[in-house]
Amino acid sequence: MKNYFLIIFITIASNFSFAQTKEEIISRIIKVNSLDDWDGILNPKLDINGLSDNNNYYNFEKLKKISSQNQIFELSKHKNPIVRLYAIGELISQNNHSLDLKKIVLDAISNKEIIPTSSGCIIDRDLTYSIIYHNYWNHVRANSSKQQYEEDNKNNEVMYLQAINNDHLLKEINIEILRRDEDLFWLIYKRAFEIEKYNKNLKKNIIHLLYKYNNSYAFEYLEKNYPKDFKNIYNGYFNKHFTNAKFDNVNQIFYLFNLTKYAFENHNKDMKIRILEKLRTTDNWKKELSGIFKVQIFEKYNVKL
Structure with missing residues (x-):
């Protein structure tokens, strides 16, 4: 009987220790506050509990070892975004279809x-x-x-x-x-x-992405999938939207670069004239992608603004 109660006590203590250890790791992940990949260090500096103060990769690896898949699933709904995203990433890698x-x-x-x-x-x-x-x-x-x-x-x-x-x-x-x-x-x-190719019912949405947001990927998709309509789409964009576009944030600058690259790779004279004028009259692209424009456009195609 004594042995029976001893086993119960050890089981309860073990479960309590498990729960505490799990919460301690989650607390450390929240404290470090970063979604980290493996840093390539073969022998990382960890504390006595095997946790890291500067890389959450090791902390989540330890958390995985003491957590069931159901527990990882519950963590995918955790209020802390770092904990939540580690759990979601793990479930994706496991092909967990309950997600x-x-x-x-x-x-x-x-x-x-x-x-x-x-x-x-x-x-x-x-x-x-x-x-x-x-x-x-x-x-x-x-x-x-x-x-x-x-x-x-x-x-x-x-x-x-x-x-x-x-x-x-x-x-x-x-x-x-x-x-x-x-x-x-x-x-x-x-x-x-x-x-x-997407269903045709998305065509208007994709044109909208081009016209309103200068989305260069939408531009290339439409050129590839709607060749008969593309001349009208092209004219509509460059005559009504491109001229007034400011290209004043990171997204817009990447779109401008892609449009520029497309124009030169496809020897589109009309596009090149319009885009080079835009580059001359705007400055934001110089702050973000001046080096890429220099190497991949100006030097490659011997262009001077």
């Missing part, structure tokens, strides 16, 4: 929350919706690369694009993004327009 990823991405888009991040020596602040979206985007690509061709980047890229085009969930998320009347992080549109 309503479409809703999670769309909710994150609505909230526009920004969190500290680090990857290697790069320290930044990123939008949570972009982090979650790219977690899944990378997951889709990674699953397709299990039989990738060594040192054959061209075939690998074809394989990646096929996987992205065949993923139903990613396409559903992209459709919801393209329906929104707002200008999200430019890289999201680059990913979304890797899909070769």
Whole structure:
């Protein structure tokens, strides 16, 4: 009987210790306050509890070891965004279908929350919706690369694009993004327009992204998928919208660069004239992408403003 009670006591104590240890790790993750990748250090400096004061990668790795999948799922709804995004990323990597990823991405888009991040020596602040979206985007690509061709980047890229085009969930998320009347992080549109063709009912939304937000990825998509209509779309954009566009934020500057690159690669004389005039009469692009414009446009095509 004594042994029986001793076993019960040890079990209760162990469960209490487990719960405390888990909460301690979560508290440390919140304190460090950064969504960190592995920093490449083989023997990281950790405290006596095996936790880090400056890299949450190690803290979440330890949390995973003592948490069930159900517990990780509960953490994907945690009020702290760092804890929440670590859990979401882990569930994505596990192909956990109980995760309503479409809703999670769309909710994150609505909230526009920004969190500290680090990857290697790069320290930044990123939008949570972009982090979650790219977690899944990378997951889709990674699953397709299990039989990738060594040192054959061209075939690998074809394989990646096929996987992205065949993923139903990613396409559903992209459709919801393209329906929104707002200008999200430019890289999201680059990913979304890797899909070769959407339903025609999105055509007006995509034209709207071009006309209202100067979305260069929408421009290229429309040129590729609606060749018969593209002349009118092109004239509508450059005659009514491009002239008054200010290109005064990071997104807009990336779109301007992509339009410039397209004009020179496709030897579009009309576009080149309009865009070079825009570059002469605006300055914001010089603050963000002057080096890229210099190397990839001005020097490559012997252009002088």
